[in-house]
Amino acid sequence: MRVVLAEDLFLLRQGLIQLLEAYDFEVVAAVDNGRDLSAALAEHRPDIAIVDVRLPPTFTTEGLQAALQARRDIPGLPILVLSQNVEQMYARELLADGTGGIGYLLKDSIFDNDQFIDAISRVAAGGTAMDPAVVAQLMVSHARDEPLGALTARERHVLELMAEGCSNMAIAQRLTISEGAAAKHISNIFAKLMLPQDSDSNRRVLAVLAYLNA
């Protein structure tokens, strides 16, 4: 799988390249600023772009802006955004175009290699990967909303995992339950939140997030 990487800190960039190559990804370009990122994306058309939110020269949200622009230029380009901090505002901006292939993770998550690689694959395949911190915050801000209150504790947990981007199988593994049980929880949640049933996992997550963002 071909990857374009944008990260301004040298150590982190080298570490990421090593990690990705250890898992048989091909890093076709590794850049350290937003302008080079746009150029690299246009040139290589990678399978996924891994982008740091904060990039030179402004050290504001240059990476995020470059990523959003790239999505407009190359529709459906999978992008995984990494950040030292997660802001719901940025998560919403990334999800705003309503197509999949978006991930937004804390840099810490790199430490858990398997989960990180899993997130990359999910995003590259058109799914989503939201950091648990974003999802937890989303749940807090909507805790007072009526339909969410109707969920049981287990169902809330399942909803959180769905929002992070987990598949039925992944949810079953994380909660150590059978896949059938997970599917049952999910259809209960859909019923309680009055969301239309849908087998496509990516659209499922986006529907959940769209509901939470409302």
Add this chain to the structure above:
Amino acid sequence: MRTTGTLTDALGAWRARARRAGADMAVGAAIAAGSMAALSLFLVTAYFVILFVIGIGAVALPIVTKGVRWLCNLNRRAAGRVGVPVAVPYHPEPPEFEKDIVGWMRRCKWILMDPATWRDLLWLLLNTAAGMIGLVPAAVLYYALEGLAVGAGLWQPILDANGSGRWYCFITVDSWPSALLALAAAGGLLFAWLWVSRPALKAHAYFTRFLLGPAERTVLASRVRHLAETRSTALDTQAAELRRIERDLHDGAQARLVGLGFTLGAVERNMDRKPEEARRLLREARESSVLALRELRDLVRGIHPPVLAERGLADAVRALGIDSPLEVVVEADVPGALPAPVESAVYFSVSELLTNALKHSGADRVEIALRHEGDVLHARVADDGRGGADLGGGTGLHGIRRRLATFDGTLDISSPVGGPTVTKMEIPCALSSPKTSSS
């Protein structure tokens, strides 16, 4: 129809003008009356000041001064009414005087050491003459009315009694043609009356400001006092903040990193002998590093929130709203970049107010408005909760006030029991370069 409208408008404008002239005339007359009082007050005060110098008079001085200041403040207000604001220049009264002779003497000293006291006295003396300008509108009106009366026919009985005409405004009124001329002159004067009051009052207001306004030295002194106070507050706050950061680092991330070193040491030792144990320790080490990172992140967020650095105040406040369980509506009109310290102060103040609204007010909805206008940043936070917030009560609101005071900013809170709570903050500050992107 349109003509009628214009006519009504014009009539309304004239009526308003006449009403204003009438009110100004009354104020002018009051000023003139006050100038009479000014003379007696001057004499009395001067008398007691002299008596004070030779030993007695201390008893009456503070009481007389009260009257002087009252009269002067009235004139200051009258000046403000015609658009010449005059600040009150007196040294602030000490919080408390002893109830005995020492206290009374300190009170006299407080009065006599204030340059404003002496400027008041000079004003009293000069105002005896200058105050008479306040009578000008009344005099003009009287003269105009007299002309109207004479011209309307009063000249006839006067003529009969004296055998000669009566002078009115350069006109000897002894026949109907001359009476008509006098009427015209009186009409002109009546017309002029509408315009004469304001300038007369203004002239007096400038005179008042000249003597009763704060002297430059006083303005500077009070400014220095204010700056010294806010500087020491700012330093205290900053020192406390540094202590907090140091403590958080020492007890948090630093301790975790030390622990991490220990764990890795153990891993090194167990690597070959007990690989299972080593693996467990490594997992622990990773978790510990994640925790250390989280603590560092929270610390950074407390010092300077990344979203504020990345997006500026408006979006940072929006982000606060998104994170809050309350329904938060943010309206922002800040067409440029604010100074970073101001931005940070307002951000943390709004954050504190949102927390208050969530914790104490029982509100469902909070409206936040940010507006930069005339080199002042206005921030308004309003919730629909049960109110009853008290500036004296919590340390939070007091903290916000002190935070803003460093920038000459003010906090104004209205929170009647039963709600709603509306907090207004104002911080003077200039905008730098207009923001290039806000998307």
